[in-house]
Amino acid sequence: MARMHTRKRGKSGSRRLTLEERPSWMQNDDEIKEEILKFRKDGLSKSMIGIKLRDQYAVPGVRPVLHQKMGKILEENGIKEDMPEDLAFLIKRYKNVSKHLLLNKKDISNTRGSQLIMSKILRLMRYYKRTGRLPADWSLKRVL
Numbered sequence: 001m002a003r004m005h006t007r008k009r010g011k012s013g014s015r016r017l018t019l020e021e022r023p024s025w026m027q028n029d030d031e032i033k034e035e036i037l038k039f040r041k042d043g044l045s046k047s048m049i050g051i052k053l054r055d056q057y058a059v060p061g062v063r064p065v066l067h068q069k070m071g072k073i074l075e076e077n078g079i080k081e082d083m084p085e086d087l088a089f090l091i092k093r094y095k096n097v098s099k100h101l102l103l104n105k106k107d108i109s110n111t112r113g114s115q116l117i118m119s120k121i122l123r124l125m126r127y128y129k130r131t132g133r134l135p136a137d138w139s140l141k142r143v144l
Contacts (some may be wrong), residue, residue, distance in 0.1 A: 005116045019064050029066055032059060036070060037077055045085055046070050083143075084133055087124050091143055093117055 003010055027035075035057065039049045049070065053059040062070045074080070083091075097114045101107060121140065128134040 004120065016061060016064070019060065022065070023058075025058055026065065027057065027059075032057070032062070032066060033073055036062070036073055037079070040074060040079055046074075047085060084124075084128055087121065087128065090117060090121050090124065091140075094121060095144070 026032075032053070035053065036049055039052055040046075044052065050062060053062065059065055062068070062073070066073065071081075094114060094117045097110055097117060101110055101114060104110070125134065125138075125140065129136055129138065
């Protein structure tokens with residue numbers, strides 16, 4: 001698949017292994033769910049939780065092992081995020097670029113970069129409003 005704002009193709013990546021049998025070293029489902037909840041209460045995002053589970057507990061992925069997405073597990077236990085993770089990180093990135101542009105007004109390439117980041121934010125906002133993950137009256141002005 002091509003990238004959004006360039007004509008280049010994306011970098012090829014490795015594929016995950018499919019699990020036919022559960023490996024012997026892996027914890028049972030309840031212990032993995034407890035670890036997910038503990039990490040979330042410590043303030044880690046869903047992507048960081050997945051990285052910790054992969055690196056420290058040898059869990060190749062939450063969805064293939066537990067047959068549920070991590071967001072669904074957190075939702076069942078009453079932990080709901082106010083904004084989707086990818087949108088939050090794009091907004092954080094836009095704020096950093098905006099702060100840089102206040103100090104460096106002639107930085108044309110970062111000006112263009114901030115425009116591209118904003119277009120990605122607006123595209124994601126429309127998608128999340130359409131699918132119901134964000135309320136219809138949610139606006140970007142509250143966050144920026």
